[in-house]
Amino acid sequence: MIIKTAPVYEVPAAGFTGRNFLNTCILVHSHKNPLETITILQQIERDLGRVPRSGDTYEDRVIDLDILLFDDQIINTDSLQVPHPRMEKRSFVMQPLAAIAGKVYHPVLKKSIQEITDSLESLNNKVSFEIPLSRKRYPITDINFIAIEGNIGSGKTSLSHKIAEDFNGKQVLERFADNPFLPLFYKDTERYAFPLEMSFLADRYQQLSDDVAQQDLFSEFTVADYYVIKSLIFSKITLEKEEYSLYKRLFNMMYKELVKPDLYIYLYQTEDRLLQNIKKRGRDYEQNIEASYLSQIQQGYADFIRSQQDLKIKVIDVTDLDFVNNQEDYLKVLEQITSAI
Structure with missing residues (x-):
């Protein structure tokens, strides 16, 4: 992912007589390690027609790609020096x-x-030569507030983190780990459902009111890994009819006061894949979650999405995508988000 590009400078060939060179630098975010990255760069050079040097001296070349810095790493091997x-x-x-x-x-x-x-x-011969930025292709920063929702284990936190990191966004994360009722709820659902849902609603309302309404001066937009509507979806599953009726009245009063997302993204995954993800991340209190519970949540979101008229919604099926570890899959997700902007 290209994050920034520098101006392009035209300079004479250094160390030999030849054509002028065009030089620039790009800042790239990648999940590859340094050796994997230099291997990819060398393949790009070959694809563009670069051939090995004929001797020990410098000579003309159609392309020359190097790693200047890789975070703060110091590398000294036969194949790479950083x-x-x-x-x-x-x-x-x-x-x-x-x-x-x-x-x-x-x-x-x-x-x-x-x-x-x-x-x-100092160099003065700057060339008017623009390298397209990724954010031109993926205009994420054109909107102010993105909410990413999904079932338990769908990857909403991971995706919001990647988007915030790559596009200079302010990330708002649900504070579920601080909720003292959550582990108790998974042990005794009936007893702790109402205090759990009420505490979540209060915390979500406060966080969205404070963190989303007040834009960070150093960030270009806000991306959250939840939206308050999940309170209504989960509470309908966990609460008794009378409790839910009271809860919904309170929710509707609070919902009117909150900032609405410019884009609401729902990440869909099958229940089997969700269970795999839950097992993999290893939170003790989640390990007894059953597919039937995930199915109820899935249905709750589906009902909400079908009935919703006020929000711009994009549903993305990520069942067969690994957007955390596979850059191509991540770009596929960005393409779908872009199509909804």
């Missing part, structure tokens, strides 16, 4: 790098990229 050797001596490397990562520190020199760049001769 930070890139001699980068601190080259204006055509450091100046575009400073444009996108000036405050980042060189892990060996212990100086910021901007400090190193300031000590070098």
Whole structure:
């Protein structure tokens, strides 16, 4: 995922006589490790027609892709050196790098990229050449508030985290781990259902009122891994008829005061896949959840989505997608989100 791109500079060939070079830097978010990344870059070079050097001297090449920095890692192997050797001596490397990562520190020199760049001769021959940004293809930041919902174990927190990280969003996470009634509810559903649902409703209302209504100055939008409507869906399953009637009256009064999401995303997965995810993440109090309970939740969301007219809703089937570990799957999800914006 391309996060930032630097200006492009045209500079004379260095170390040999040849055509001018176009140099730039990009900031990329990837789930690949450094060796996997350099292997991919080398394959891209081959695909674009680069051939191995004929000797020990520099020569013209159609493309030259390097890893300059990889977080704060220091790597020194036969196939990869990070930070890139001699980068601190080259204006055509450091100046575009400073444009996108000036405050980042060189892990060996212990100086910021901007400090190193300031000590070098400045480049002036900037080229009018635009590299399309991923956020142009995926205009997530065009909307102010995205709510991501789904059944237990559907991946809503993971997706909201990735989107917030990749597009400079403010992430709002449900504080379920702090709810003292949750583990008790899974042990004795009938006894603890009402206090659980009431405590969740109060906490969700307060959090959405505080965190969503007040936009972070340093973030471009807000993405939450829940929306308050889940209170109504879960309570209809867990509460007795009389309790639910009272609960719904309170919910409707509070719901009127809350900011509505510009886009409501529902992540669908089959019950079998949900159970696999729940088992994999290993929360003790979730291990006795049955498929029938997940099916009830699924049906509750389906009923809500069919009846909803006030929200813009996008349902995404992620049953066969691993958007956490597979970048292609993640991009498929982003494509579907983009289609709804």
